[in-house]
Amino acid sequence: MRRMPLTLGLLGVLLVSVVLAVRFDSVPMATPDFLAALTGTGEGWQRDILWHFRLPRALLGALVGGGLGLAGATFQALLRNPLAEPYILGISGGASVGAVTLLALGLAGSAAWALPLAAFAGALLAIALVFRVATASGRGMDVRVLLLAGVVVAAFFSACIAFILSISEARTVQSAVIWIMGSLAGADWTEVGLAAAYTLPAAAILLSLARPLNLMAIGEETAHYLGADVERVKRTALAVAALITAAGVAVAGVIGFVGLVVPHALRLISGSDHRSLLPLSFLGGAAFLTLADLFAKLVLAPTEVPIGVITAFVGVPIFLVLLRRSLSA
Amino acid sequence: MRLATVDLVVRYPSTTRLALDGVTMEARDGCLTAVLGPNGSGKSTLLKAILGTVPVRSGRALVDRKEISAWSRRELAREVGVVPQTETIAFPITSREMVAMGRYPYLGAWSSERDVDRRAVAAAMDACDVADLAERDITTLSGGELQRVRIARALAQEPRALVLDEPTASLDIRHEMAILELLRASADRGMNVLLITHGVDLAARFADELLLLADGRVAASGSPETVLRAEVLERVYRWPIAVSVDPTSGTPHVTPRRAPPAKDPDNAR
Numbered sequence: 001m002r003r004m005p006l007t008l009g010l011l012g013v014l015l016v017s018v019v020l021a022v023r024f025d026s027v028p029m030a031t032p033d034f035l036a037a038l039t040g041t042g043e044g045w046q047r048d049i050l051w052h053f054r055l056p057r058a059l060l061g062a063l064v065g066g067g068l069g070l071a072g073a074t075f076q077a078l079l080r081n082p083l084a085e086p087y088i089l090g091i092s093g094g095a096s097v098g099a100v101t102l103l104a105l106g107l108a109g110s111a112a113w114a115l116p117l118a119a120f121a122g123a124l125l126a127i128a129l130v131f132r133v134a135t136a137s138g139r140g141m142d143v144r145v146l147l148l149a150g151v152v153v154a155a156f157f158s159a160c161i162a163f164i165l166s167i168s169e170a171r172t173v174q175s176a177v178i179w180i181m182g183s184l185a186g187a188d189w190t191e192v193g194l195a196a197a198y199t200l201p202a203a204a205i206l207l208s209l210a211r212p213l214n215l216m217a218i219g220e221e222t223a224h225y226l227g228a229d230v231e232r233v234k235r236t237a238l239a240v241a242a243l244i245t246a247a248g249v250a251v252a253g254v255i256g257f258v259g260l261v262v263p264h265a266l267r268l269i270s271g272s273d274h275r276s277l278l279p280l281s282f283l284g285g286a287a288f289l290t291l292a293d294l295f296a297k298l299v300l301a302p303t304e305v306p307i308g309v310i311t312a313f314v315g316v317p318i319f320l321v322l323l324r325r326s327l328s329a
Numbered sequence: 330m331r332l333a334t335v336d337l338v339v340r341y342p343s344t345t346r347l348a349l350d351g352v353t354m355e356a357r358d359g360c361l362t363a364v365l366g367p368n369g370s371g372k373s374t375l376l377k378a379i380l381g382t383v384p385v386r387s388g389r390a391l392v393d394r395k396e397i398s399a400w401s402r403r404e405l406a407r408e409v410g411v412v413p414q415t416e417t418i419a420f421p422i423t424s425r426e427m428v429a430m431g432r433y434p435y436l437g438a439w440s441s442e443r444d445v446d447r448r449a450v451a452a453a454m455d456a457c458d459v460a461d462l463a464e465r466d467i468t469t470l471s472g473g474e475l476q477r478v479r480i481a482r483a484l485a486q487e488p489r490a491l492v493l494d495e496p497t498a499s500l501d502i503r504h505e506m507a508i509l510e511l512l513r514a515s516a517d518r519g520m521n522v523l524l525i526t527h528g529v530d531l532a533a534r535f536a537d538e539l540l541l542l543a544d545g546r547v548a549a550s551g552s553p554e555t556v557l558r559a560e561v562l563e564r565v566y567r568w569p570i571a572v573s574v575d576p577t578s579g580t581p582h583v584t585p586r587r588a589p590p591a592k593d594p595d596n597a598r
Binding site: 074081082208211214222225229230273 | 377380381382401402403404405406409410411413418419420421423424426427430431433434436439441468482486522560
């Protein structure tokens, strides 16, 4: 019963965040100019700033954030652990390597739509690596080993990115910071379309898995007995959550902790039923990242802070609290 | 919903010992069948093999005369409710949410609970006396309460067979008896109840059939009187045992003797 008000509340927050993100930027615009540009009566270049820079940037933030929030909630259900998150598991790093490789080969210009797929390949590689290490003990999946594997794999991918960037022509790739700390700067409608084309169908698939994910959170054996096709659900959910992460990384680089912070907060408010947790995580992630980007633009204006800095400042303390709790449990 | 195995052999990967070594058994409708045996004798493995969650090396596992591998998980979950030995709950949910998971095999991906689902959940919670726990977070329940919630979840599946792995372990007298009475009543209504337990005396009182396992083989099976004989139990449990008739219930009563055999220094005090 709390689901409806919470959904509407988050939608409201998201809407306000998008409006604020369009209104405020590292380069200020006076209120009369803003209103004029909004109603289409202002000067052309100011209208362009609103419609071709700020609005696509806000929407891209919402799409990427929503995808990351949803992916985080999915990984947490699959691994039965609130610490699982695409960044911490090294999956974002893998996606980043995939995207950077495509860019360095000079292929991204001819086939921008393939960028998320290259990132997807990298993300799957990361999952294979991390999970193989984490299950090597043979006694199920040890969370500590999983986190350790994620960190090490992520460090390796960071090194790969730095290497690829250093051997490729500078102008074919954006700065390393974007691929390691993320950025929504320079977002355009093409990127919004690209992110939407991958994120929205993937989100629909994950939402359709809400019920079996509820069962998986109780345990895989029990999920079998309650009628879930566990292996199929696991494969589908892992692959689609990796794809959604990859789509986000392809357009905005590596942004950590959204998938950790958002589902954690929502679980406290609305409970652990994935039928509400998954859609709420999408909305919450969208609002969170849009607001984080607003901060990134304004905190040191006119200089922009990488958005991953903002999300890490929020996410790391929460991660540490959760880690402490899960180790003492 | 008959559950049966024929010459079932199971070996876990990376072990040489057979967990099940040619087990043939049957559990029938309207019967409460109790599976007994020492730790590591293959009780839980038998349950998992019948239900298709461990790979079988050879032999057959049959549910309603159909090979377990021919069942879809969804079909099977409508016919067989299972209470596994342990579950670790990753995220807090309410008791009602837990019980409602039993309706999973009846619902589509996007459909919400129908009246028939709500009635099944309510009936299962009443039967297990957990209706007043509906809104409680399951991580705050006592052992007995949680066990009853998990049994309610299995009953909410409206199954024709119920399989339980030590459902009364660590419960006090009242809660253990309440659960066994519930299982007995379910069997009397025609359900096939298959129960793994260490409680030999209570199994003798509540079960129609006993299946005694030792080292992955069937050591004895049949009525409690035929299975619970001192020489059989001593061989299986490797401990001196006396069997008498319980004066209250008239069923076999098993008394492990004091003074372990002196020739076995590991067991001497």
